[in-house]
Amino acid sequence: MDYLKIDGQRFYNMFVSASNDLEEQKGFVNSLNVFPVPDGDTGSNMSMTLKTAVSEIKNMKSESLGNIARQLAKGALMGARGNSGVILSQILRGISKGLEGKSEANSTEIANSINEGAKFAYKAVMRPTEGTILTIIRSAGEAALSSNTNNVTDLLKEVCDYSEAILNKTPEMLPALKKAKVVDSGGKGLLIILQGMYRALRDGIEDVELQDFEEIDTQSQAQNLDQEDIKYGYCTEFFVHSKNADIQAFKDKLSSMGDSMVVVSDEDIIKVHIHTNDPGWILSQAIKLGELSKIKIDNMREEHRHVLGIDNVNNKGLDVNNSTDDINQDGNDIKKYAFITVAMGAGLANMFKDLGVDCIIEGGQTMNPSTQDILSAVENINAEKIFIFPNNKNIFMAAKQASEISQKSLIVVPTKTIPQGITAITTFNSDLSVEENVKSMEEAIKGVITGSVTYAVRDTEIDGKIIKEGDILGLVDGNIKQVGDDIFKVCEDILDGIVSEDSDLISIYCGKDCDHNKIEEFTHKVENKYSDMDVQCYNGEQPLYYFIISVE
Known part of the structure; x- marks a missing residue:
């Protein structure tokens, strides 16, 4: 159908349609992860971010376009998960800015709003990389501004066609994409959103309903929770x-x-x-x-x-655990410093608790906490300064966004791995200033080399390595270095590659899928091989990764 202008109702339908489409295709977007490891979650993060945003406008169908766009952006801001989700929230924020105060918008105004989305997205990233979602939103903005049509439907078709053409060129922009024979996952997610918006106009979709969030099985949580615990x-x-x-x-x-x-x-x-x-x-x-x-x-x-399940912080499957009893919400006892960290696995959580972490957000590679989840954890802590350790590069942007929104003083330490988080926390010195501690922690994590052992979820070829689904993969700081069929052999090979004459400490964190009957034998082997080093082995119980290892 043709539209010279769109109002709030039409805008609402466009984004609900886009959200439903992305939810249906998120698995495919996840599969575009460059590395064939079982933690590709770009599609899930973008889908949950957009669903949270759209759920904020579900009762606003009759309101003005500008008001709906503004509330959509706010919902995305709070629900942003992972780097792709944070960037998407900034795109929606820019679109909202371009539509501010408008009851309806014509093709020129829609084009300007898409371009504003590109501007906000680039501002949100310190070092923009081309060949990513940023390239696709910039291309969408360029196509929108260069269009001569006064038909909003035709405008979005031109935007989608040009964005898809650019997406198909992303492997030429990023060598990693070309080697993996995939297009950028974040860019694909954005294209699905744009195409969903276009389809809603083209087909004249009316009264579309947002698909429900995937149900989280919380029955066991409810069964284990006494009524008195509430x-x-x-x-x-x-x-x-x-x-x-x-x-x-x-x-x-x-x-x-x-x-x-x-x-x-x-x-x-x-x-x-x-x-x-x-x-x-x-x-x-x-x-x-x-x-x-x-x-x-x-x-x-x-x-x-009614055994529906209860989570004292949120209802999206993430669990926030307070690990100390002296977090006082009545304002009488304000701690000077407090710590929040992200980790997945009971063993790792217990380690962080033992190190004095006040709150642990359950999450990691496949379950990135949102900005809202982090803010919820922050609000449960009464302290002058709160340090946040993301322990994952895909959580860092959500943590930074939380620090910008919160009324409290938050310091985000740029830890990208669990071992970096542990080292940073153990480096903390309460006698030093915040600035001195941050400098000390950032310097300490530079000396941490992190390895991990997981499995391949699909066939691919990376850096000349032929990888088959089910192969055991050894990674060093995120790069695949070893391919094999035995988790212990791959772990040993990874250690051989990262231990140097300057190394003093080897830490091994065993996952829940690891063969624990062989752990003691493997640890002794490592101790004998590196007899001049301190070797420590812990039961991390983390999912997906048989081992997380670090050398310092």
């Missing part, structure tokens, strides 16, 4: 429309009335989430600041009785 029974969420509100004073007032509190603001709107036993009192305090909207109160004890 200290605060009502999950209370709402928005406050207010200008010039004292956010910190408002947060201080609410903090003693519940837990799992998240209060974030953006211009003239405040989003509140809190678990409390008195939602009425919470709302009575909030209404003093301004008009309330989207009020949602869930009885968590009732949900528990």
Whole structure:
């Protein structure tokens, strides 16, 4: 169908259609991961980010285009997962900026908004790499601006056609893509979104409904949770429309009335989430600041009785565990420093707890926590300074985004691996300033070489190595160095390649899929081989990776 202008309803339909399409194709997008390891999650991250954004506008169909775009961008900001999700949230933020204050938009205004999305995306990345999602959104903006049509449907078709042509050229821009014989996964995810928007206009799709989030099996969690464990029974969420509100004073007032509190603001709107036993009192305090909207109160004890599953921080499958008892939310005992880290596996979580980490967000390669998940963890901690250790390069941007949104003082330490996170935390010295500690930790993690052992999920060829599905892969700092059929042999070969005469310490973290009957024998072999070094072996219980190893 032809449209000279689109309104809020049409804009809503376009993005719901795009979100549904991406959800259906996220598995394919995941499969485009350059490395054939079982942690390709670009499609999942982008889909969850967009779904969170669209869920924020599901009751706004009749509102203006500008208002819907603005709320869509806010939803994406809070739900952003992984680097691709964070970049997508910035694209939507730019689009929102381009449509600000508009009740409807013509082809020129839509074109300008897409170009604004490209500008915001590039600003969000310190060192932009061409051949990625950034190239695709920039190409989309260029195609939009160069179009001469006044038909919005035709405009989006031109944008999709040109973006697809550029996507097919990404292997020529990035050698890693060419070697893996794939196009960029983030770029493909964005193209699916653009095509979903176009299809909604072309087919005149009306009253499209957002597909439900994938159900998370939380029944076992509910069965293991006693009714008495639910200290605060009502999950209370709402928005406050207010200008010039004292956010910190408002947060201080609410903090003693519940837990799992998240209060974030953006211009003239405040989003509140809190678990409390008195939602009425919470709302009575909030209404003093301004008009309330989207009020949602869930009885968590009732949900528990119906075995629907409960997560005290969020309901998206991620678990945030407080590991100390002195995190006081009543504001009386404020710690000077606190630590948040991301890890997956009970053994690794226990290690971080033993090192004094206050809060552990369960996540990692295949389950990147969102900006909202990180903010939820932050709001459960009462400290002057909070250090965050992402321990994964794909979580770093979400952590940085959380630090920019939060009212608290957050310091994101650029740890890209679990061993780097452990080394950074053990380097911390409470007698030093924040700046001195950050410098010391960043210097320490430079000396950590991280290896890992996993398996191939598909056939491919990388750097002259022929890889078959099911092969055992040995990686060093993310690069495939060994291919074999025995996890212990591959792990030993990886160690041979990274141990040097300057090395002092070898740390081995065994995964849950590792043959633990052979661990002791393998450890003794490593100790004998590197008798002048300290060899430590831990049961990390991490999924997907038989071993995570480090040499310092």
